[in-house]
Amino acid sequence: MGAAGGTDPAGRPPAGSAFRPRPRARSRRGGRWPGGDGGGMRLLFLAVLRPHTGNAVTAQRVRDHLEAAGHVCLLKDAFDFDSPSEIAALIQAEAVEAALALHLYRGGRLLLGHGIPFGIIFGGTDLNEDINQGEKHQVMGTVLGEARFAVAFTESMKAMARLQWPHAKGKIYVQSQGIATAPNTAFNWDAFLQRAEWHQEEPSVYMVIVGPEVDPVFTREVKAKVKRATGVRLIPEMPQDDLHAVVKKCFALVNSSVSEGMSAAILEAMDLEVPVLARNIPGNAAVVTHEVTGLLFSDPQEFVQLAKRLISDPALQKELVANGRRYVRMYHSWQAERDTYQHLVRTLEGSPED
DSSP states (O other): OOOSSOOOTTSOOOTTOOSSSSSSOOOOOSSOOTTTTSOOOEEEEEEOOOTTSHHHHHHHHHHHHHHHTTOEEEEEEGGGOSSHHHHHHHHHHTTOOEEEEESTTTTGGGGTTSSSOEEEEOOSHHHHTGGGSHHHHHHHHHHHHHOSEEEESSHHHHHHHHHHOGGGGGGEEEOOOOBOOOOOTTOOHHHHHTTSOOOSSOTTOOEEEEOOOOOHHHHHHHHHHHHTOTTEEEEOOOOHHHHHHHHHHSSOEEEOOSOOSOOHHHHHHHHTTOOEEEEOSHHHHTTOOBTTTBEEESSHHHHHHHHHHHHHOHHHHHHHHHHHHHHHHHHOBHHHHHHHHHHHHHTTSSOTTO
């Protein structure tokens, strides 16, 4: 699909423009940005890299986009560094020419004051949570002031950032997450099911929670409740292709997050032709249109009501699957995402006036 607006003679998009002409993230599809075959740079990319989390998967995908353009991309975990001085030493040791950070506060603050150009990708909690803490808000504003560009996954994220930091409104772009799924065709679904408990009243209905244990306190609370619940099972993280195979076999994917930037899990389920039930929060509502591409719930009671409705209504299931798949193909092109990041990183070359 075509991008909104045009480009100036240097091949740059209009300042502050979104790479799409409507509220849902959209970008160039096919083709390359002008001048995309230039020489590569040595880039430092900071992100929170807990294995099997959304941030880690997004960072690895963006790194692949940049390396495909000929850049050397050093992907590092922001939590491995305690101070900017450690980053300064890394920049010198690795001859880093420019940088990128996923998460305005966790990664962005470490890039301040080093004299190298950098760009920012909003993560989600930076705009949903950190923005409400005075000191973090101030630091993030300073980061945006120094950044050459910032990428938001949705128009609502861009609008929030522009409202909080008006000085940065001309450098914020919108690029949705690009989705490409590849389920493991050899995955043993029957063996996997034997690990889950079947609901006592409805043997065919159960919930499987898959993912890493990130917060120890929250994990203990969840495990305690799961022990008392029938038909619910916790499964550790697994390779992405196995996870895609599991999702593809499920009746529906449930996202109950209270904070999201853009959930790749939701988009992957749509791509795998699996219905989505998601908590009604801004990040989810940006990609799920209620009763069109999925179902949105506000509380546990509404979740149960909508889940039972979905189970009993094959026509609704079919409609949500078709609409979700169509939406992902239209607005979450992996190639469009690649083109966008490869273009934006070119703006880190040379001085701001170049």
